[in-house]
Amino acid sequence: MAEIRVDNLVKRFGSFTAVRDTSFTVDDGDFFCLLGPSGCGKTTTLRMVAGLELPSSGSIRLDGEDVTFKRARERDIAMVFQLFALYPHMNVRKNIAFPLVSMGVPRAETRRRVEEAARVLRIVHLLDKPVSGLSGGDRQRVALGRAIVREPKAFMMDEPLGALDAEFRHLMCGELRALHDRLKATTVYVTHDQLEAMSMADKIAVMNDGVIEQLGSPQEIYDRPNSMFVGDFIGSPAMNFIRFEGAAIAGSSSVTIDAVAISLPKLRESRAPGPLALGVRPEQIAIGDPGRTGGGLPGEIFGAEYLGTNQIVTVTTPHGMLKARLPAHVRAIAGDRVSLSFKPERLSLFDAATGKTIRSALHDANMTRRGHG
Numbered sequence: 385m386a387e388i389r390v391d392n393l394v395k396r397f398g399s400f401t402a403v404r405d406t407s408f409t410v411d412d413g414d415f416f417c418l419l420g421p422s423g424c425g426k427t428t429t430l431r432m433v434a435g436l437e438l439p440s441s442g443s444i445r446l447d448g449e450d451v452t453f454k455r456a457r458e459r460d461i462a463m464v465f466q467l468f469a470l471y472p473h474m475n476v477r478k479n480i481a482f483p484l485v486s487m488g489v490p491r492a493e494t495r496r497r498v499e500e501a502a503r504v505l506r507i508v509h510l511l512d513k514p515v516s517g518l519s520g521g522d523r524q525r526v527a528l529g530r531a532i533v534r535e536p537k538a539f540m541m542d543e544p545l546g547a548l549d550a551e552f553r554h555l556m557c558g559e560l561r562a563l564h565d566r567l568k569a570t571t572v573y574v575t576h577d578q579l580e581a582m583s584m585a586d587k588i589a590v591m592n593d594g595v596i597e598q599l600g601s602p603q604e605i606y607d608r609p610n611s612m613f614v615g616d617f618i619g620s621p622a623m624n625f626i627r628f629e630g631a632a633i634a635g636s637s638s639v640t641i642d643a644v645a646i647s648l649p650k651l652r653e654s655r656a657p658g659p660l661a662l663g664v665r666p667e668q669i670a671i672g673d674p675g676r677t678g679g680g681l682p683g684e685i686f687g688a689e690y691l692g693t694n695q696i697v698t699v700t701t702p703h704g705m706l707k708a709r710l711p712a713h714v715r716a717i718a719g720d721r722v723s724l725s726f727k728p729e730r731l732s733l734f735d736a737a738t739g740k741t742i743r744s745a746l747h748d749a750n751m752t753r754r755g756h757g
């Protein structure tokens with residue numbers, strides 16, 4: 385299969401820059417997600433990698449070969465889009481076989497590949513049916529089949545599950561990942577749905593406004609967001625931000641919010657007094673009775689949403705609303721005054737003026753891991 389290497393890619397449409405100086409490498413066999421909000425440049429990036437759009441500058445390498453100026457059909461990359469353009473007058477078998485027929489692949493070989501793809505996608509029983517009567521999920525399997533039979537170097541998928549309803553999308557996520565584990569084909573998958581990306585990707589590139597804000601494994605991105613944007617975009621509920629005025633001191637393992645010392649991973653960088661934000665994941669919050677477990681940040685329960693095994697509790701504080709994920713048995717009655725404490729290990733600290741992380745021991749661990757491959 386293939387390694388994809390993108391260097392300093394830029395795409396301008398007139399005076400508007402859709403993709404700014406983007407670089408990333410997709411390792412051979414990886415499932416790589418481009419994740420970000422609408423309009424951030426995901427499709428444009430994908431189309432440049434696939435050869436459907438010419439970059440304004442920068443380069444694209446496929447297995448070491450510079451393909452920046454090669455046309456799409458010279459790149460041996462298969463695309464799957466959200467809007468599966470099947471040929472309505474052909475049955476499933478002919479739809480899947482279409483790229484092989486147009487490439488002039490011999491009939492016996494075409495038949496073998498189509499049936500193998502249908503087996504992998506579990507649509508053998510549909511092969512001789514017309515595509516017009518198929519469900520959305522089956523149509524998407526046919527579209528995937530058409531990409532698979534080509535046995536391309538890499539797959540590019542642009543929100544391929546976007547048109548399906550939520551439950552089905554979840555099912556297809558599992559199937560797509562299982563398919564990937566069988567084929568081990570390098571895949572670039574575009575989505576604005578962080579749950580999709582988190583559940584499927586080996587690596588995620590979080591895009592915002594034409595740039596990649598962070599690139600890492602789902603867990604790195606979840607545990608160590610390097611900007612408030614990433615912390616907010618990933619996770620459901622999102623990361624909480626406790627905004628305060630204060631200083632960060634390199635070597636210190638705490639910050640002070642309203643005279644309360646909050647422990648966090650040892651800081652590697654300093655900041656002069658100014659606006660800071662403590663980033664807290666919902667599951668890192670514990671609530672206690674202020675009379676008995678004093679010393680935390682004060683808050684008041686606003687409401688609770690029960691989810692069976694746990695609950696999402698909304699707490700108002702002088703620094704805004706926080707959402708905590710707590711065991712279902714924890715008492716959380718609206719109006720109760722509580723004391724908030726935080727598990728220190730994975731807290732993040734941000735410079736609230738720039739939105740960027742203030743490096744801590746955790747981020748150093750991140751850098752070291754990545755540095756060693």
Ligand SMILES: Nc1ncnc2c1ncn2[C@@H]1O[C@H](COP(=O)(O)OP(=O)(O)OP(=O)(O)O)[C@@H](O)[C@H]1O
Nearest residue numbers: 397400402420421422423424425426427428429576
């Ligand atoms: N052909 C074009 N001409 C002008 N502007 C364009 C063109 N294609 C894309 N853009 C702009 O570039 C920006 C990025 O578009 P792109 O389609 O890459 O976003 P996206 O991240 O895929 O968004 P979505 O999640 O909505 O699909 C948008 O502001 C879009 O309007």
Ligand SMILES: [Mg+2]
Nearest residue numbers: 426427428542
């Ligand atoms: Mg798009």
